[in-house]
Amino acid sequence: MEPYRIKAVEPIPFPTRTERERALARAGHNLFRVPAAQVTIDLLTDSGTGSMSAAQWAALMTGDEAYACSTSYVRFETVVRGISGFDEIMPVHQGRAAERVVFSTLLGPGDIVVSNTHFDTTRAHVEVTGSEARDLPCPEAADLDSDQPFKGNIDLRALADLLAGPDGHRVKAVVMTVTNNGGGGQPVSLDNLRRVRAVCDEHGLAFLLDASRFAENSWLIRQREQEHRHREPIDIAREVFGLADVFWASLKKDGLANIGGVIGVRANPDLAGRFRQLVILNEGFSTYGGLAGRDLEALAQGLTEVTDPRYLADRADTASWFAETLHKAGVPVIRPAGCHAVYVRAGEILPHIPAHQFPGHAWSCALYLEGGVRAVEFGSLLLGSGGGTAPHELVRLALPRRVYTRSHLEFVVEAAIAVGRTADDLTGYRIVGGSPALRHFTAVLEPVAFP
Numbered sequence: 210m211e212p213y214r215i216k217a218v219e220p221i222p223f224p225t226r227t228e229r230e231r232a233l234a235r236a237g238h239n240l241f242r243v244p245a246a247q248v249t250i251d252l253l254t255d256s257g258t259g260s261m262s263a264a265q266w267a268a269l270m271t272g273d274e275a276y277a278c279s280t281s282y283v284r285f286e287t288v289v290r291g292i293s294g295f296d297e298i299m300p301v302h303q304g305r306a307a308e309r310v311v312f313s314t315l316l317g318p319g320d321i322v323v324s325n326t327h328f329d330t331t332r333a334h335v336e337v338t339g340s341e342a343r344d345l346p347c348p349e350a351a352d353l354d355s356d357q358p359f360k361g362n363i364d365l366r367a368l369a370d371l372l373a374g375p376d377g378h379r380v381k382a383v384v385m386t387v388t389n390n391g392g393g394g395q396p397v398s399l400d401n402l403r404r405v406r407a408v409c410d411e412h413g414l415a416f417l418l419d420a421s422r423f424a425e426n427s428w429l430i431r432q433r434e435q436e437h438r439h440r441e442p443i444d445i446a447r448e449v450f451g452l453a454d455v456f457w458a459s460l461k462k463d464g465l466a467n468i469g470g471v472i473g474v475r476a477n478p479d480l481a482g483r484f485r486q487l488v489i490l491n492e493g494f495s496t497y498g499g500l501a502g503r504d505l506e507a508l509a510q511g512l513t514e515v516t517d518p519r520y521l522a523d524r525a526d527t528a529s530w531f532a533e534t535l536h537k538a539g540v541p542v543i544r545p546a547g548c549h550a551v552y553v554r555a556g557e558i559l560p561h562i563p564a565h566q567f568p569g570h571a572w573s574c575a576l577y578l579e580g581g582v583r584a585v586e587f588g589s590l591l592l593g594s595g596g597g598t599a600p601h602e603l604v605r606l607a608l609p610r611r612v613y614t615r616s617h618l619e620f621v622v623e624a625a626i627a628v629g630r631t632a633d634d635l636t637g638y639r640i641v642g643g644s645p646a647l648r649h650f651t652a653v654l655e656p657v658a659f660p
């Protein structure tokens with residue numbers, strides 16, 4: 210059960226079917242453009258959508274808004290140091306701000322960065338420097354039916370081959386994303402991370418950690434990697450951070466707050482100085498990084514709550530219960546589930562809709578019309594901007610932290626079952642407007658008529 214009780218509640222909207230149809234049409238059939246007031250259950254993202262605890266709300270009031278070296282910064286720095294062991298800690302306003310600082314400093318044209326999978330903003334910030342972002346996910350990641358426990362791992366053999374080959378000298382860094390958000394929220398094992406450290410030592414590469422879901426990954430290591438089953442999640446997290454040279458995180462995830470990010474640098478005052486200069490240029494003085502003192506307080510408190518084993522056990526259990534319940538109801542999903550989302554295999558539910566007519570998008574729109582549930586397509590609409598198609602046509606049902614109970618998710622399961630009953634009647638979509646960069650945010654679409 211949830212290891213907390215509810216102290217403040219917020220009513221949720223219940224638009225009628227007609228209102229939902231109107232809202233979707235007005236939004237150009239793009240769920241990013243549907244007003245939140247027309248959404249009953251919002252599973253669009255787990256980023257910045259969590260509930261804060263009573264202790265976090267209380268901490269907000271103690272926010273010190275001094276411009277430099279505020280008390281709130283000192284508290285934030287102390288907490289982040291305690292978890293990460295890094296000496297230089299710089300807050301920034303969110304994850305992509307950290308990526309901009311890190312990559313514009315470390316990379317130049319022609320460099321290669323390798324990752325288990327770059328998250329989309331990570332890839333964009335690598336590419337904008339003229340470098341190449343190369344994903345080397347483990348082979349099991351492509352197999353939706355594999356029950357391999359660590360489908361977020363990097364392919365160590367492919368990494369060794371790349372380093373031994375003609376492009377080897379261009380590789381500057383390895384980015385490990387925990388958990389692997391772009392790869393379905395799958396965890397990375399501690400064994401895989403330790404081996405990456407050894408490869409980086411051998412070849413003089415920087416080990417960069419995208420730690421946005423460090424607590425969830427630590428929990429999944431404890432659950433799935435035999436030798437760590439008795440360790441505390443905070444202890445596993447400390448070891449993971451200890452492997453990296455530089456880390457950053459979007460604290461809109463495991464920071465348990467609504468905004469924030471952080472960069473950490475270990476034992477490299479020169480590099481920290483270069484990062485600090487860019488933080489000051491882009492974000493604000495390096496002890497607030499675009500955040501208010503009260504945000505730093507909420508984050509410091511959230512970061513002490515997120516490694517609580519009871520919280521993490523409930524989060525992981527809820528995700529796996531949600532995935533298993535959908536599966537048993539005949540809705541195909543990726544299993545085993547991670548922590549932050551369940552991915553529906555929409556391409557298999559709607560085999561009559563070709564990839565270029567976005568079956569995942571069709572399923573998401575149908576789910577919204579059925580129950581007012583907002584999800585996001587993770588298929589050829591989101592991944593196929595270059596004109597290509599995605600390997601799988603998925604829909605992500607993200608789980609905001611501490612927001613919805615299981616009965617809310619039962620409602621989502623019922624809506625998903627109802628969509629399945631109408632599958633044969635659903636049609637694809639085509640894009641008729643919007644801008645090409647990250648096109649899923651702005652696309653205007655219309656349903657394709659049956660031939």
Ligand SMILES: *Cc1c(COP(=O)(O)O)cnc(C)c1O
Nearest residue numbers: 303304305328330390421459461
């Ligand atoms: C969300 C996320 C980011 C980007 O962070 P923002 O706070 O959205 O800018 C980077 N990496 C990963 C793995 C993420 O999940």
